[in-house]
Amino acid sequence: PSQKTWGGRFSEAASDLMQRINASISFDKRLWREDIAASKAHAAMLRDQGIVGQADAAAVLEGLDQISREFERDGVPERVELEDIHMTVEHRLAELIGPAAGRLHTARSRNDQVATDFRLWVRNACDEAVGAIHGLQRALVERAEDHADTVMPGFTHLQVAQPVTLGHHLLAYFEMLQRDVSRFSDARTRMNESPLGSAALAGTSFPIDRHEVADALGFERPTANSLDSVSDRDFALDYLTAASQCSLHLSRLAEELIIWTSQQFGFVKLPDAFSTGSSIMPQKRNPDAAELVRGHSGRILGCLTSLMVTMKGLPLAYSKDMQDDKEPVFEARDLLALSLEALAGMIETIEFVPQRMADAAALGFSTATDLADWLVREAGVPFREAHHITGRAVKAAEDRGCDLADLPLDALKEIDARIDERVFDVLSVDASVRSRTSYGGTAPERVREQVAAAKVDLGL
Numbered sequence: 075p076s077q078k079t080w081g082g083r084f085s086e087a088a089s090d091l092m093q094r095i096n097a098s099i100s101f102d103k104r105l106w107r108e109d110i111a112a113s114k115a116h117a118a119m120l121r122d123q124g125i126v127g128q129a130d131a132a133a134v135l136e137g138l139d140q141i142s143r144e145f146e147r148d149g150v151p152e153r154v155e156l157e158d159i160h161m162t163v164e165h166r167l168a169e170l171i172g173p174a175a176g177r178l179h180t181a182r183s184r185n186d187q188v189a190t191d192f193r194l195w196v197r198n199a200c201d202e203a204v205g206a207i208h209g210l211q212r213a214l215v216e217r218a219e220d221h222a223d224t225v226m227p228g229f230t231h232l233q234v235a236q237p238v239t240l241g242h243h244l245l246a247y248f249e250m251l252q253r254d255v256s257r258f259s260d261a262r263t264r265m266n267e268s269p270l271g272s273a274a275l276a277g278t279s280f281p282i283d284r285h286e287v288a289d290a291l292g293f294e295r296p297t298a299n300s301l302d303s304v305s306d307r308d309f310a311l312d313y314l315t316a317a318s319q320c321s322l323h324l325s326r327l328a329e330e331l332i333i334w335t336s337q338q339f340g341f342v343k344l345p346d347a348f349s350t351g352s353s354i355m356p357q358k359r360n361p362d363a364a365e366l367v368r369g370h371s372g373r374i375l376g377c378l379t380s381l382m383v384t385m386k387g388l389p390l391a392y393s394k395d396m397q398d399d400k401e402p403v404f405e406a407r408d409l410l411a412l413s414l415e416a417l418a419g420m421i422e423t424i425e426f427v428p429q430r431m432a433d434a435a436a437l438g439f440s441t442a443t444d445l446a447d448w449l450v451r452e453a454g455v456p457f458r459e460a461h462h463i464t465g466r467a468v469k470a471a472e473d474r475g476c477d478l479a480d481l482p483l484d485a486l487k488e489i490d491a492r493i494d495e496r497v498f499d500v501l502s503v504d505a506s507v508r509s510r511t512s513y514g515g516t517a518p519e520r521v522r523e524q525v526a527a528a529k530v531d532l533g534l
């Protein structure tokens with residue numbers, strides 16, 4: 075008979091090929107800390123409930139601590155015939171303490187084990203994501219504070235629209251990231267239930283205490299339905315959804331950095347530390363890190379799609395397809411962590427070029443709306459008519475090849491007699507941004523308030 079765990083039933087060993095397709099140890103070894111923590115909580119509960127004797131339970135708990143020290147020091151051994159992290163730990167435990175090791179698997183199954191380990195791991199990944207997002211937010215807020223008054227063009231359709239402040243623009247990303255933080259913490263709250271003790275699918279006949287185990291592992295409560303517990307991967311999907319949306323934000327910021335560092339824009343200079351050169355063109359300084367952040371977001375979204383598709387047709391309860399849940403989550407976590415760190419590094423160190431931004435802000439008649447607003451405010455013109463008058467002024471400026479602010483007063487008066495010299499007060503880009511004082515607006519004083527509020531949120 076085979077030496078395998080289920081050797082009682084099987085007379086031949088699995089083929090090499092079967093072992094290769096079946097094994098998950100090469101990647102699920104990342105769950106070793108969670109696996110040992112969950113096993114310790116389970117063993118202590120079995121002892122407290124009198125299901126396993128004191129001496130055997132003590133041997134199990136000591137053995138698990140010993141394994142923890144070994145893995146910490148030497149890494150996790152990868153033996154495909156042991157399949158996964160759960161069997162690897164149990165096998166080592168048997169080597170260390172003998173037959174008492176076999177008592178640990180009372181009233182549990184790998185199905186509730188993996189669901190528990192993975193939840194613990196993903197819960198930690200949520201906390202870690204929040205920490206890393208805060209790092210990027212801190213960088214954004216600090217640069218926004220320095221540039222509360224720096225004028226740049228605001229765009230719609232990537233066409234110059236109205237002048238804004240750089241601080242305001244950077245804080246837009248702070249807001250997106252706030253929502254990401256709330257998505258990760260939402261996901262964490264929702265996933266914080268313990269599946270352990272659901273056993274293979276139906277629960278168990280042993281008098282276990284699932285509440286004790288849940289408490290020991292920092293879960294709010296045990297999950298309510300054993301079938302759901304072992305077949306649910308919503309927690310992983312919630313994490314991947316939050317990660318995808320966050321990486322989408324990072325990709326948009328990366329895209330802006332790429333555009334801003336182009337010669338045509340020249341709003342930003344990348345430091346050497348975050349640029350790469352070209353093997354052929356000596357003059358090049360490329361924003362590769364930003365491009366990779368943009369690229370990685372596609373892969374993270376792919377991870378979400380992959381797990382969605384894995385789960386969508388599965389009947390209750392566990393099917394082995396679900397072993398494919400881990401790699402997309404691990405990949406997304408690694409890509410997101412790297413992206414967040416790299417972007418924070420870039421935001422901290424890039425050099426903004428305020429002169430280029432100010433020059434660009436004046437292009438494209440960006441204060442046309444200010445002229446229309448002036449007509450409404452000072453001459454009582456209905457906005458739609460003011461829009462029309464301003465359109466004629468823009469055309470006049472275009473014909474003369476000058477800016478709106480450079481049109482002679484006579485030319486303006488010819489378009490509409492109600493215009494007088496006070497209009498020039500609102501036609502500069504500085505006047506334009508200073509006037510946008512509505513709540514959430516781009517005026518420097520508003521940006522400073524937003525910075526102050528952001529600092530409170532970040533605990534700065």
Ligand code: ARG
Pocket residue numbers: 098102157158184185188392394396397398
């Ligand atoms: N390695 C497996 C996984 O990751 C553990 C659960 C195995 N359960 C089973 N019934 N074969 O999903």
